[in-house]
Amino acid sequence: MGYAIGSAGTLISREDDVNKFLTETVPSAVKKARDTGAKAIFGMGWNILTFSKNMPTRQQLDAICSDIPIYFADEEGHKGLVNTLAQVNAGIMKEDGTVLKSEIRGGEVEIGADGTPTGYLKEQAGTYVRSFLDNENLFPVEMALANMEKIQEQLLSEGYTMYLDGYSTYFFNDSFYKAASRMDKAGDMHFVLGTAYELDSWMDVDAAIAKARDAKQYASTRVKPNWMKLFMDGTVETGTGFVEPLYPDGHQGIPNWSEEELTDITRKTNENGITMHVHVMGNKGVNRIVNALISGGRDEMRNTLVHVYGVNEPDYQRMADHNIYVTEGMLWHHAEDELQEVLSAILPEGMKDKGYPMKSYFDYGINVSSHSDFPALSGSPDDPFGIMEIAVTGVYHLENAKAWWPEELVTREQALTALTINVAKQMFIEDERGSVKEGKYADFLLVDKDVLTCPVTEIHTAKPEATYFEGKKVFPVCLSLQ
Secondary structure, three states: OHHHHHHHOEEOOOOOOHHHHHHHHHHHHHHHHHHHOOOOEEEEEEOHHHHOOOOOOHHHHHHHOOOOOEEEEEOOOOEEEEOHHHHHHOOOEOOOOOEOOOOOOOEEEEEOOOOOEEEEEEEHHHHHHHOOOOHHHHOOHHHHHHHHHHHHHHHHHHOOOEEEOOOOOOOOOOHHHHHHHHHHHOOOOOOEEEEEEEEOOOOOHHHHHHHHHHHHHHOOOOEEEEEEEEEOOOOOOOOOOOOOOOOOOOOOOOOOOOHHHHHHHHHHHHHOOOEEEEEEOOHHHHHHHHHHHHHHOOHHHOOEEEEOOOOOHHHHHHHHHOOOEEEEOHHHOOOOHHHHHHHHHHOOOOOOOOOOOOHHHHHHOOOEEEOOOOOOOOOOOOOHHHHHHHHHHOOOOOOOOOOOOHHHOOOHHHHHHHHOHHHHHHOOOOOOOOOOOOOOOOOEEEEOOOOOOOOHHHHHHOOEEEEEEOOEEEEOOOOOOO
C-alpha cells in the first residue's frame, strides 16, 4: 500500500519541518486536488519527533483549505492531522467546534485548551476519520492495477518473489484485491501475493470477517487472500504500545481489544479459514494476544504477530508450543547513538536499550520472517541484503552508531532463513516455494556476491543479477525490437 499512498496523495519527507508542511506541502496538495476535482486530500510521512514540538492545528489547515477534507498521516501511519471538515464528516465535531465524539475506541481525539478538537488524531481515531474520505475515488481499481505493476517491478529487482501485504484494505475497498486478480488472470503476475483484510476496533467484527471471507473469491496460485489484520496496540517508541511496567510518565499505552474479544475474534476468524495477522508492540499487548490465540485459535492456522517490539520471556515458549508465527522488522534493529539516548529517556524499564527481538525466536523454534513495513520508517533499507546486514550487525551502514541490542543479533544463515523458507511457511506455500528442491517451483535469484562469506559490512552491497519466477527470468527483462 506504500505505492497506493503515493498515488492517492502526497508523500512527505520525514526531514520536512512544520513550516514547510504548512507553506509548501499542504498548499501543493490542495492545488492538485482542485485541479483534478478530487473530493479528498490525502498525504503521509510527517515525523512525530519533529512535528510534536509545534504540532499543526485544524485551524491552520482550515486557513489553507476548509472546503475539502484533509488527512495527513505520519510516517508510521499511526497518527493523523486533519482539518475541521474531515472531523465534521466523521461526526467528531460540529463546524462551530462542538465536540460530538471525544473518543474513538482504540484511539484518541486530542482536545485543545479551548475544549475543541485540535485536529491531531492517534491510532484508531485516525483510521475512523479516514474511513469517511472519498476512498473509492482516492484509490480506484485502475490506480491499484498501475500500482501492482510498480510493486512487482520493485520486488523482482530486489529479489523478492513472495510478499504478504499487511494493508490490503487501507482505503476501505477491494481495489487491491481486484487488481491482483486481474493481473494474475492476464498472466502478468510474477510473484506470490498474500493479502490481509483490516479489522479496526471501531468496526463491526462479524461484518469485517464476512468481507474477509468473501475476499477468498480472488484466490489463485499467485494470490492468497488468507489473512485478517488487527491492531492490538500502537508503537512503543511513541507511547501507544501496551506495556508493563508503565512508561516513565505513568501511562500504559492504547490497547484496542480486551482479551475476551480477541479470543472470540480469533475463534471466528480461524473457523472461517482465515489466519490472524496482529500488529502488536508492547509486551503487555503481546501477552494478551498470545493468550487469545491459544484460547480461541487453531494451531494449524499459523496465527501471526507482526512488528513485535517486546516479549515477556515465558511468552516465547508459549508461542512455540502453539505454532504462533512472527513477522519481525529486522531492518529496524538499529538506531543512531542520539536516538538510542532519546529512546532511553522515554521508554519503560527493560526496554530502554532494546527493540525488536530476533535471535530469541530462533532459539525457541518460532517461525520468524522479515518484513519492511514500507513506507513506514522508510529511512531503513527494504532490500533483502540491506536487511540482512542490519540483522547480523545491529548497525545501518549509513549511520555512525554502536550496535543495537547485540544479544538479539542473528547469523547470516538465520537471516536468510527469515527471508526465504520462513516466509513460505507463513504463507502456507513451503511445499511449493521458499527453498531449492526437486518438485518445487523454480523461484530463485542470482546474486553478484556470496552474502554468506563476504565481509559482514559488505552484505548490503549485494545486488540481484537475475530473478527467476516459476522457471522464467523475470528480472531484468530485455524487450526485443519488433
